[in-house]
Amino acid sequence: MIKVVFNIHAPRQNVYAALTDYAGYKTWVPGCERCEVLSSSGNVTDTQVVMNSAKRMELTLRFEAEPIQSLHFRMTKSRDLKGYSGTYRLMNAADQKGTVVIAELEIDAGFMAPKFMVDRMATKALQDTGEALNGHLKRTPSAAGAASAGPRAEKEMKARRNKHVLRVVKTQAGYRVWLLGEILDVTASGNKIRLP
Amino acid sequence: MAKRSASVVPGDPALIYEILTGYEDIAEWMPHVAGVKLLAKEGDLVLAEVRLQGKAQVRFTMECIHSRDKEVVWLPVENHIPISQIRWELAAAPEGHCKVSLTVDQRLSMARFTWPGSRFIEPAKWLRALKKQISLFQPGLVLPDSEGERILEIVETEEGLVCWIRGRKYKLVPAGGEQTR
Numbered sequence: 001m002i003k004v005v006f007n008i009h010a011p012r013q014n015v016y017a018a019l020t021d022y023a024g025y026k027t028w029v030p031g032c033e034r035c036e037v038l039s040s041s042g043n044v045t046d047t048q049v050v051m052n053s054a055k056r057m058e059l060t061l062r063f064e065a066e067p068i069q070s071l072h073f074r075m076t077k078s079r080d081l082k083g084y085s086g087t088y089r090l091m092n093a094a095d096q097k098g099t100v101v102i103a104e105l106e107i108d109a110g111f112m113a114p115k116f117m118v119d120r121m122a123t124k125a126l127q128d129t130g131e132a133l134n135g136h137l138k139r140t141p142s143a144a145g146a147a148s149a150g151p152r153a154e155k156e157m158k159a160r161r162n163k164h165v166l167r168v169v170k171t172q173a174g175y176r177v178w179l180l181g182e183i184l185d186v187t188a189s190g191n192k193i194r195l196p
Numbered sequence: 197m198a199k200r201s202a203s204v205v206p207g208d209p210a211l212i213y214e215i216l217t218g219y220e221d222i223a224e225w226m227p228h229v230a231g232v233k234l235l236a237k238e239g240d241l242v243l244a245e246v247r248l249q250g251k252a253q254v255r256f257t258m259e260c261i262h263s264r265d266k267e268v269v270w271l272p273v274e275n276h277i278p279i280s281q282i283r284w285e286l287a288a289a290p291e292g293h294c295k296v297s298l299t300v301d302q303r304l305s306m307a308r309f310t311w312p313g314s315r316f317i318e319p320a321k322w323l324r325a326l327k328k329q330i331s332l333f334q335p336g337l338v339l340p341d342s343e344g345e346r347i348l349e350i351v352e353t354e355e356g357l358v359c360w361i362r363g364r365k366y367k368l369v370p371a372g373g374e375q376t377r
Contacts, residue, residue: 002275004273007235092236161211162352166348166349178337181331181332
């Protein structure tokens with residue numbers, strides 16, 4: 001399973017809208033020659049996709065969407081691949097300036113293609129998809145805008161615990177200094193420090 | 197293949213959980229970590245970017261899954277990282293203590309020998325560092341063999357940095373700001 005994280009400089013609603021506009025994939029997904037919606041029921045959509053990057057491949061993909069949260073896809077039919085599945089999970093960026101996408105992809109190209117090579121290509125494909133999505137959303141700003149940006153990133157308001165930084169105690173032997181978890185003894189003459 | 201270490205530390209699981217999930221402060225105590233940037237946070241899932249110390253400027257992304265006061269799991273996202281997961285398990289122990297078990301699962305890959313961060317995988321050292329950090333938050337800080345006059349004390353509180361000099365309280369403000377006493 002390949003995982004890639006990318007930052008998209010657009011509200012979460014817009015990212016979700018772009019990812020679920022399956023027919024529009026051919027305009028921005030690198031290597032996508034065609035994406036045709038075969039059927040759609042609720043949040044489940046079956047598509048016929050033709051990818052043409054390293055090799056021309058035709059596959060039927062089923063997308064299952066959880067609105068503004070995630071998009072799962074898996075191959076239901078292909079002559080070229082044994083398995084193709086993955087997920088896009090969306091989160092609001094902590095700095096409130098966009099969306100963080102966790103993309104996962106698993107490709108089984110059969111025994112003829114070494115896994116390390118397939119994984120390397122899949123990583124590159126996911127990274128390129130992230131860049132392309134950023135570019136696509138920059139070119140086509142959606143009306144959805146920030147007003148419906150999905151759940152706001154959480155700001156926890158919790159009580160802060162007191163944190164000790166320094167304590168100096170004058171003892172009979174001199175000074176005992178506690179500094180960020182370490183104890184140092186300073187003798188009365190003031191020129192000798194030892195760590196117990 | 198896993199590296200494990202465990203220790204019983206003073207403090208309740210809630211405190212240790214807070215320290216482990218306080219991502220913006222992790223560089224303060226975790227050995228070899230230069231900085232952590234919070235990318236996203238929703239419920240018990242956090243995404244953070246970790247930067248390690250050293251010339252190589254190693255950076256990687258971690259998916260962090262929490263189970264309040266019980267478990268904190270860190271999963272490196274990138275495949276070239278030879279760690280598959282770092283699991284901190286917390287269990288309450290008698291007398292206000294907590295048993296912390298740390299497991300670092302490593303991937304069987306060449307990256308174990310080539311990834312510059314591999315030499316930093318030292319669970320026992322991480323636990324010692326955590327123990328030290330816990331001591332900063334002990335409500336009644338007790339110094340062994342320290343009978344005597346308390347001369348100076350500095351504590352970070354909700355009202356800011358507070359200082360006691362021979363029992364008299366002062367509020368510290370950053371230089372250049374408004375001074376109060």
